[in-house]
């Protein structure tokens with residue numbers, strides 16, 4: 001699965017110019033998961049990541065290239081939760097190394113399952129609101145969680161633990177970006193591209209005709225290595241059966 005590789009590589013290159021803190025994944029450091037969505041009332045909140053209309057972005061990319069996700073780890077570009085004093089721009093990215101899930105419908109379903117983890121991690125005192133239309137992720141952090149020492153390391157570990165419940169995930173890299181509004185706005189544009197890849201994949205698997213000349217998805221296929229091969233490969237397979 002190489003469809004997201006160029007996005008991962010470009011994003012990593014872009015973030016390499018920022019100072020980052022890095023932690024190897026340690027399951028014992030994972031923040032407590034409530035198992036279900038928890039309401040953090042405004043009066044109990046210390047701040048909101050991506051709140052007050054500040055830029056926010058969220059996306060997940062899957063690859064089978066080991067070099068792109070060398071280990072389970074959490075990266076933070078910007079200030080940590082206990083260092084923040086108010087609402088800030090915010091991005092959370094997940095890069096997942098999967099096993100050889102192939103390029104067919106099963107692969108697509110596996111990708112969707114991996115993506116859905118973001119709706120099933122509920123760190124205590126860390127209320128996440130995700131908008132799949134705008135790719136925004138806004139998080140209300142409670143004062144209580146801050147007093148208990150919540151950190152991106154611990155929240156990132158909770159996400160990695162969640163991703164590892166999916167048997168297709170071999171490694172997960174979680175990246176948090178705070179403060180830098182321009183970088184987050186750029187990541188929001190990248191999130192749209194990721195969405196474009198996933199939507200194109202969906203349409204191909206729905207069985208649209210393989211006619212690039214009249215296809216509205218051509219801009220995505222022109223940019224994404226492997227997409228065209230995927231579609232024509234599927235057509236060849238169908239013709240052979």
Ligand code: SF4
Pocket residue numbers: 200204209210211212213215216217218221227228229231232
């Ligand atoms: S390969 Fe061609 S027909 Fe298929 S989705 Fe891409 S542009 Fe459309």
